[in-house]
Amino acid sequence: MQSLRPLLALTLAGLATVSSPPLRAQTAAPAAKPTSAPSAGALSRPNADPFPSTYQPFPSRPTVIRNVNIYTAAGPLIRNGAVLLRDGKIAALGATVDVPAGALVIDGAGKFVTPGLIDTHSHLGVYPAPGTAAHSDGNEATAPVTAHVWAEHSVWPQDPQFPRNLAGGTTTIQVLPGSANLIGGRSVTLKVVPSRSVQGMKFPGAPYGLKMACGENPKRVYASRGPSTRMGNVAGYRNAWIGAEAYRRRWDAWLATPTGDPPARDLGNETLAEVLRGNILVHNHCYQADEMMQMIDIAKEFGYAIRSFHHGVEAYKVADVLAHEGISASIWSDWGGFKMESLDGIKANIGLTHVAGARTIVHSDDPSYASRLNQEASKSLAAARAVGLDIPAEEAIKWITINAAWALGIDRQVGSLEVGKNADVVLWSGDPFSVYTRTEKVWVDGALLYDRADASQRWRTDFELGYVPNAGGIR
């Protein structure tokens, strides 16, 4: 099924090493020992990819969905239109499309099509179901700064939550480390597809993210050893960036003129240096408006950009600032009141942030919410309209598609239905903003990976075999 996989892996591995600069002979080296070039593992290179994606699209056939309503996330709703998926891409889209010979034709009368939904805040695989200590792999809560850890090394591909997210129309997720730490480590962007390895799920070409966390969690977790206060939190971020900037300069200088032994490699600083170079996107868990303003100043002090504030319970208070600074807001539809920093949660948060011009995203941070992002967006749309914000559904669909894609740096590939983009597509039984609507089919890169009508082909993880009763037919 994925026979090209080993070939691709070799190719990518080759790319990763082919540009290694030649090392000059070390005149000061002991004469008896021959000089050897350092291995890739000794070098701290920009955009290194030691765990390359091996994802390959699943087999697909040309598919036309016609007579269907299409939320493109790139323009107005197309009523009774058609879309052609071919070779893993959106090949055509509009009022009608030409049907290629041999194409599967699906009549979408009364139904809706959207891009595959994207969740910017997932812990699938790192906090799998069922919840057990053995699989509690989301927080390396051993030090307040753990920039050296990578979420993908905790992802268990057999987490039964993956197929349930896919069945809800969610095709791409960012899996983040938890929020115990000031700097929690690297995130990874995954296709929600079956695989033996996390590498087989990694979204090709997606940049990495860095998880940072404001506020109560770090100071609670590290109360006894510090940071125990918000000012301690801020000192912690700044100290980390000071070290990272020195590391980046040291390495960039060496890489420009690779003379002598390379500097010592440090995994944590390597990730942070990549943020400073603009190669890794910052995803900052931050509830309170005042803390977001401080994080923006820290980013300016060290010359990096914050890509998205996550949870952003108070984003509505600084939505104009987020818009001005080009920072997206990944927000719950309606969570609040569960701790001091979430007390000011309001259901109009998404709507107010949106109309202020900030890129607004409905995120989950919850495996169950992530399997009905459309409902969460719908609640936010209703709450916005309830306070008089006139937001069309064509805009609201962006909260769970293209805006999320932008936050993950993959908006050129996915997030909207436009010719040439990846054919991540969901067919809904009705308007996705209705509570009664269900997913019918989900395509990832043009391959049909969920079909409500065909239980025999349903993805069941290894874990589920013999443990989770096959309810037969419906999920």
Add this chain to the structure above:
Amino acid sequence: MRYPRFIVQVAVTAALLPAFAGAQVVAITGGTVYPVSGPRIENGTVLIRDGKIAAVGANVAIPDGALRVDARGKWVTPGLIHALTSLGLGEGGSPEFSGGYSDGRARGTDGIAATFDAWRGLNPANTFIAPNRQEGVTSVGVIGGGGMIGGRTALIDLVEATSATAMLRKAPTAMLGGFGSPSAGTGARDEYWDKWRRLLDDVKAYQLRRAAYESGSTRTFETTQANLEALIPVVTGQLPLMLDVDRASDILAALDFAKQYNLKVWLANASEGWMVAKEIAAAKVPVFVGAMSDIPTSFDALGQRRENAAVLRAAGVTVVLVGIGTSGGGDFNVRNIRQEAGNAVAYGLSWDEALRAVTLTPAEVMGVAGSVGSLQVGRDANLVVWSGDPFEFSTRAEQVFVQGRTFETRSRQQQLTERYLTLPPSYRRP
């Protein structure tokens, strides 16, 4: 850095509706009325007098001087009942928000807190109450907790009040029995059930030999006298025992236990209930289930599925829908009971059954159907005028009557929203 002033252009549509006091006569006219106890009434009228429903029907004479609510194009239903909440027992998730108390959780004596009436400690000024009422929830179950026995549950109305007593509709409604985490000195399933048997045997013995107990001539009982007293209504079958069980085999064990002691039992959560639906139906035991999770969250809930409510109902089980799937919000989002109901419909329950499962059925199960849960003459006027189908996201609760009254106090959430419609905000208003 200065940011340009940002003003959201809105016409705040929060309709300036008159507040209805309990003593007034109110006629809600022209709506589609769902009494739940009977068939839908097109172009119906609901008449409210002295806080009660005075008339319901298509041809209701409207008294002179009645205040009218034009409900043409609207839907009128009983107020929603969320039977399984801890609303009012704290906010913010920390005892710091409640004077150091965790009002939803008693310590009890060795994990047994049968005398604990959580509702007595609820805070009528809790800021979650108004937003939940504003979205159509008029009554909620107040569920405490503790160890093996978590005290007596109650049902309250979401009226504005200064005392918990003034909100009370019924107490107690049930005795809460925990499960799922070993407590009260038990570490194994059989130890848990054995503890229950010994407790109930002791309650019976205590009942028969109270005088001997007072004179100190009985054997030592499993728990305190106060707990023994509180458990008497449970062994006599007067007070239901609510058991929180998920695994199919645990559900069957609970049913066996109930049968052996002739107890009235309710099952909460019952994730794998659908696997033993026939047995639950035969035992005539009601279940409190959600419809929004299909995740095998624990090894006891491997069979969790969204169709649980529908499968159970089809087997004849009495189903009360509760917001189990709306986890992250907790009591902040008791209001999401209507999302739960809508999802139950999407996953197989009929619409009428879903509405019943959040109105009349919980009222019946809790023994208050004579006063709430349906739109019938003589019932308390707990009802909602909706802009459309109450389960749809786009629908708004336009008027919420509790005991014939509406409440105009702007919630904390509304005040925050209004303050930040203009950025930067003025801290002098609203």
